Structure formats: structure tokens, C-alpha cells
Amino acid sequence: MRIARQKMLGENKARREIWWKWAGLCCLLIWPQSAALADRAIRIISVDANATELLAEGGLADYLVAVDMTSHSLLDNRQLADLGYHRNLSAEAILSLEPDLLIGSQHMGPESTLEILRRSDIEMIVLPVPLDTTQLMENINTLASHFDNKAEFDRINQQVAAYHRELNDTRHQHTSIAMTFLLQLNERGLSQAGAGTAGDALIKLLGGQNISRFANYKPVSTEALINENPQVIVLGSELPEQQAQAELLRQHPIFIHGEAFQNAQVYVVPPSLLIAGLSVSAVKAAVDISAKLPSASSQP
CATH class of the missing domain: 3.40.50.1980 (Nitrogenase molybdenum iron protein domain)
Structure with a gap:
């Protein structure tokens, strides 16, 4: 009986090991790409000063590869590519940086540049210009939905709510x-x-x-x-x-x-x-x- 019990325990242990390996494989297959931000060098361009400030506050400044001319002072003058004025962006300059994500406001342009970018593989986030705290908090939530550090953006939102x-x-x-x-x-x-x-x-x-x-x-x-x-x-x-x-x-x-x-x-x-x-x-x-x-x- 003791031998049979040991055999049964061994079989249960083997089944558990197989189950955990299978579960781990499934997680790797279905885990969304945005949640794997820390595991790969995602490349972000921000051409909106507010978005740049939020990315920096959210601990994502290291993923920035370029910004508009108004954003440099918000990043302790990091050595990033300068894309100039956010209303006069160059599609060629942006595409040459091979970004995964472009973040800007409803005022970024020109439209000819945006049309070229829409046909590329670059994901774009267009944020409304916030003229009240409600819109500012909605913009924070929009950014939070694209990254896996929701806790940091929740902290920023709570601070804005307190203000x-x-x-x-x-x-x-x-x-x-x-x-x-x-x-x-x-x-x-x-x-x-x-x-x-x-x-x-x-x-x-x-x-x-x-x-x-x-x-x-x-x-x-x-x-x-x-x-x-x-x-x-x-x-x-x-x-x-x-x-x-x-x-x-x-x-x-x-x-x-x-x-x-x-x-x-x-x-x-x-x-x-x-x-x-x-x-x-x-x-x-x-x-x-x-x-x-x-x-x-x-x-x-």
C-alpha cells in the first residue's frame, strides 16, 4: 500500500509540473504586447508637451526616441531627436526613427504627414487639448490604457483630482x-x-x-x-x-x-x-x- 501511495503522489507531482508548464506557455501566447513593455525596447515619439510630461511622470521617459521642440525642457534636456514644431511635422523624419508609437494632440500636423503615418505600421494616439481637469484626467487614462504601469498613471490622476x-x-x-x-x-x-x-x-x-x-x-x-x-x-x-x-x-x-x-x-x-x-x-x-x-x- 505504501508503494502504491508513493506511486500515486509521484504521478500527481508529474501532472502538476505538466500543468504549470502548459499554463506558462499559454500566458506567453496570449499576454498582450502592451503589457510586455518592460520586456522589449518599445520606441515612442511624443509631439505634445503634456503627453511628454505625463510619460516622464509615469516612468516612461527612457522609451522616448524623439520629441517636439516644446518637450525638451520637460526631460532634463535628454539627447533626443528634435522633430520641431508639432504643427509642421515631417513624415520622413518620423519614419526614419522607426517608432512603435506616436503621441500627439489634435493640433499636430500637417494633414499630409498624418495621412502618410496612418498608412504605416506606427500606432498613433491623438489626445484632445485639455482646457479643464476633466479632460486632463481623461488623457491620463488614455495613456494608461496603452502601457502596463497603470499604477503610476493612477497616482498622477489621483494627484490631479486632489488639486x-x-x-x-x-x-x-x-x-x-x-x-x-x-x-x-x-x-x-x-x-x-x-x-x-x-x-x-x-x-x-x-x-x-x-x-x-x-x-x-x-x-x-x-x-x-x-x-x-x-x-x-x-x-x-x-x-x-x-x-x-x-x-x-x-x-x-x-x-x-x-x-x-x-x-x-x-x-x-x-x-x-x-x-x-x-x-x-x-x-x-x-x-x-x-x-x-x-x-x-x-x-x-
């Missing part, structure tokens, strides 16, 4: 504040953000009233701005805050008489955070600004 809640808690305090977003164009003057721009989206996150009465960005005179006399100025500049404020006053000294400068309500946001819509860093900048804004009860 959104924080802004919602204070937005009602700023609804009567007149604001403007200005792009500092060095010696070329100032460009003011109108409806449908990322600058306008930033003001909406803060809960303020954009004084602009037009769409897109337009050149603006200092006299017109002083007449409007915004209570808050958000300045798009790559300079440090104090330096950017000083440069604005050097070029346009009349601003010193405006309410925003008089009450120390001039804030600086790098325009690179807004070049492709609202980025995660732009939403974080809005949280920082919101904490410094006067509440409705403290306004005259």
Missing part, C-alpha cells in the same frame, strides 16, 4: 476678481489670453473673471490694460517671478500704477506649462496662486 478638489474649495471666493493672463514676448510686447486658450483655462481654474472680450491670443497695449485695471495679472514668462515682474515694469513702467502691482497680485507661470493646454504642472501652479489670492470678503 481639483483644492481649487473647488476656494474658487467661489474669487468669482468677482478681474484677472488677465499675459504672455511676455520680450521686446515684442505683450499678448493677452482670450477665450479658448490655456491662459483663460487657468483663470477659470482660479475662479476669476477674464477681462478679455475676444478669443485666442491677441497683442494688447499697456494703455488698454491700465484702463481695464485688472486686480490680478498672471504673467507667462520663463524668468523667475521677481525677475519677470521687474522686466515687465522695465518695458511697461505704467503698470506700477495698476491695482495688480499696487496689491502685489502679479504671478508668474512658465508658458511651457500651458503650451499644449493645461498640464499637471499648470494645475499645480493654479493651486499655488489660489492660496495667495484675496478672498471675496477681503476685497474692497
Whole structure:
């Protein structure tokens, strides 16, 4: 009986070994390619600054082989191929890099280039430009669905959701504040953000009233701005805050008489955070600004 029992145990062990080998083979055959990201050198091109930031935050920067001109500063100036302006992409340049995946926004082009790429084996992800946190979070989910590190993208989404809640808690305090977003164009003057721009989206996150009465960005005179006399100025500049404020006053000294400068309500946001819509860093900048804004009860 003991011999028979040992024989039976041996047969069961052999069956288990065969089953595990068979199960392992099945997993290799049916496991989706996107889940094997860490096991092969996938090649990614990003021609959207927001997507580039998200890929870097999600731990995927090492898979990038090329980016557009607005993305380099987000990657600690890694030595990657530069594809130039995202609206003027070269199909030949992209195809020569043999990417597996191209990520861009609805504004990438031209259409002739996109048509060539659609006929290739390159997978393309086209993301809507996010002008609110809802769209930004949807874009994060879209990227997460293509990679196997969902936990990292979930973490980013949770952070954006936390920023959104924080802004919602204070937005009602700023609804009567007149604001403007200005792009500092060095010696070329100032460009003011109108409806449908990322600058306008930033003001909406803060809960303020954009004084602009037009769409897109337009050149603006200092006299017109002083007449409007915004209570808050958000300045798009790559300079440090104090330096950017000083440069604005050097070029346009009349601003010193405006309410925003008089009450120390001039804030600086790098325009690179807004070049492709609202980025995660732009939403974080809005949280920082919101904490410094006067509440409705403290306004005259």
C-alpha cells in the first residue's frame, strides 16, 4: 500500500509540473504586447508637451526616441531627436526613427504627414487639448490604457483630482476678481489670453473673471490694460517671478500704477506649462496662486 501511495503522489507531482508548464506557455501566447513593455525596447515619439510630461511622470521617459521642440525642457534636456514644431511635422523624419508609437494632440500636423503615418505600421494616439481637469484626467487614462504601469498613471490622476478638489474649495471666493493672463514676448510686447486658450483655462481654474472680450491670443497695449485695471495679472514668462515682474515694469513702467502691482497680485507661470493646454504642472501652479489670492470678503 505504501508503494502504491508513493506511486500515486509521484504521478500527481508529474501532472502538476505538466500543468504549470502548459499554463506558462499559454500566458506567453496570449499576454498582450502592451503589457510586455518592460520586456522589449518599445520606441515612442511624443509631439505634445503634456503627453511628454505625463510619460516622464509615469516612468516612461527612457522609451522616448524623439520629441517636439516644446518637450525638451520637460526631460532634463535628454539627447533626443528634435522633430520641431508639432504643427509642421515631417513624415520622413518620423519614419526614419522607426517608432512603435506616436503621441500627439489634435493640433499636430500637417494633414499630409498624418495621412502618410496612418498608412504605416506606427500606432498613433491623438489626445484632445485639455482646457479643464476633466479632460486632463481623461488623457491620463488614455495613456494608461496603452502601457502596463497603470499604477503610476493612477497616482498622477489621483494627484490631479486632489488639486481639483483644492481649487473647488476656494474658487467661489474669487468669482468677482478681474484677472488677465499675459504672455511676455520680450521686446515684442505683450499678448493677452482670450477665450479658448490655456491662459483663460487657468483663470477659470482660479475662479476669476477674464477681462478679455475676444478669443485666442491677441497683442494688447499697456494703455488698454491700465484702463481695464485688472486686480490680478498672471504673467507667462520663463524668468523667475521677481525677475519677470521687474522686466515687465522695465518695458511697461505704467503698470506700477495698476491695482495688480499696487496689491502685489502679479504671478508668474512658465508658458511651457500651458503650451499644449493645461498640464499637471499648470494645475499645480493654479493651486499655488489660489492660496495667495484675496478672498471675496477681503476685497474692497
